[in-house]
Amino acid sequence: MPSPETTPLDDALVACAAGTPDAFGPVYDALAPAAYGTAIGVLRDPDHAAEVTQEVMVEVWQTAAKFDPARASARTWVVTLARRRAVDRVRAEQARRDRDQRDLDSSVAGSGYDVVSEDVERRLEGAAVRRCLDSLTGTQREAVVDAYYGGRTYREVAERLGAALPTVKTRIRDGLIRLRNCLGVNHG
Secondary structure (H helix, E strand, O other): OOOOOOOHHHHHHHHHHOOOHHHHHHHHHHHHHHHHHHHHHHHOOHHHHHHHHHHHHHHHHHOHHHOOOOOOOHHHHHHHHHHHHHHHHHHHHHHHHHHHHHHHHHHHHOOOOOHHHHHHHHHHHHHHHHHHHHOOOHHHHHHHHHHHHOOOOHHHHHHHHOOOHHHHHHHHHHHHHHHHHHHOOOOO
16 A cells, blocks of 8 residues: 555656566666656766666666665665666776776886887987987078977067068978988888
């Protein structure tokens, strides 16, 4: 018998606990959207939210006997189950990401990364850039160094050098072309 404080949904959930299979259809139809809404709010991923909703609704069917209408409404009970399950999913995903990152970090650290080789390569590249910068004309070198190593805009380089903006742009473009050719960079 329904109690005066319960809703028809609460009563349907109690009927599910009593093993009445026909009672679950209306429970599912009424509560699955609330479970999904809660899950999507926590997870922000529709696929994960759908999975959590399905898991929650199976749990509702299997554990309907644990529902106590004196403690909470059917909706509140299902939303609580959904929130807990979604938070568990977030924690599990974060643990998986952390585990994957640790595995990646250990594989990179254990891969024999050669710091000396990297340092030598960086120094050789730096020497090649300096040698190629020395091959530029004085005005090209000054404009390129100001723009790329000084972090200045074309306009700032033009003001600093007292040259027209188009002239500075041409010097930088021509200087970069000469650098590219000197360094043997393939521009295709």
